[in-house]
Amino acid sequence: MNDAVRRQMEKEPKKWIYKVMVALIVVALLVWSGTTVKLDSMQGSGFAIAKNIISGIFHPDLDLLLNFTKTGVAYLLLETMCIAFLGTIVGAIIAIPLAFISATNIMPKWITLIGRFIIIAIRTIPTFVYALMFIRVTGGGPFTGLLTMSLCSVGMVSKMYIEAIEDLDTRILESLDASGCNTFQKIRYGILPQLFSDFISTIIYRFDMNLRDATVLGLVGAGGIGAPLMFAMSSYRWNEVGAILTGLIVLILIVEFISTKIRVKLARG
Structure with a gap:
């Protein structure tokens, strides 16, 4: 890599901080959205029904x-x-x-x-x-x-x-x-x-x-x-x-x- 290219790359703005901030915001939004999901209704019968559904679909x-x-x-x-x-x-x-x-x-x-x-x-x-x-x-x-x-x-x-x-x-x-x-x-x-x-x-x-x-x-x-x-x-x-x-x-x-x-x-x- 010649010196001109290296100097030009060094002048480029550092965007890694911006990318990290965006990633943190996305993760925070996902965690906040996940708090609204309630799995209390997923009892044993629910899992049994889900098992029957999957079994029936794959055994037509x-x-x-x-x-x-x-x-x-x-x-x-x-x-x-x-x-x-x-x-x-x-x-x-x-x-x-x-x-x-x-x-x-x-x-x-x-x-x-x-x-x-x-x-x-x-x-x-x-x-x-x-x-x-x-x-x-x-x-x-x-x-x-x-x-x-x-x-x-x-x-x-x-x-x-x-x-x-x-x-x-x-x-x-x-x-x-x-x-x-x-x-x-x-x-x-x-x-x-x-x-x-x-x-x-x-x-x-x-x-x-x-x-x-x-x-x-x-x-x-x-x-x-x-x-x-x-x-x-x-x-x-x-x-x-x-x-x-x-x-x-x-x-x-x-x-x-x-x-x-x-x-x-x-x-x-």
Whole structure:
């Protein structure tokens, strides 16, 4: 190390005191937070229940897991995936016009304000609230889950659509306009090619989210595998819980593998 480098390093401010102080503050906060944790309720029965839960999860009920009837894990997972898939598609289609009227680069400001207000209003209401409202209207079942997934998808998908639309390369549209292209041709050759990969990537990402949300929605009777999971947990049938969770893990891994392949294909053209 030459003298110039050494002198420069010696001039650098000594930050070790600052780092030590930050570490001490973090440790103090962790200790203070830990004082609120009370383990008085963890008696022997609690540990026994925890042992049964872990044992059941790691020893799933194979009869339920490999049951291909309507009461088996495979059928319920297929129903859950269909709810998530159809909900994503319906929500993505509804989100397209909302996104276009909310994009500031192609619509007047007063129209975009209306569109964004609608999107914000949709996103504000939690998924569970939508599910409970639709259950009152249509009753329990997969159709309720489909409606809930569709409406919940609109908010997030619209927001990401808007970002993609506002990032459009307007020079391409100007070139097409100068070439004498009509509106349909500008949409076909100037807008859609730029938006296609972003829209598909957004739909895939939302489908991943909906697949997990559809499982939770089943807890309130919106179809899918959530209700059997809740009943199994309420009845302390931990082997059945393990079978359902095993099926969910396998399904999510398969979907994640396929969606990753599609995203890579879209990114690389």
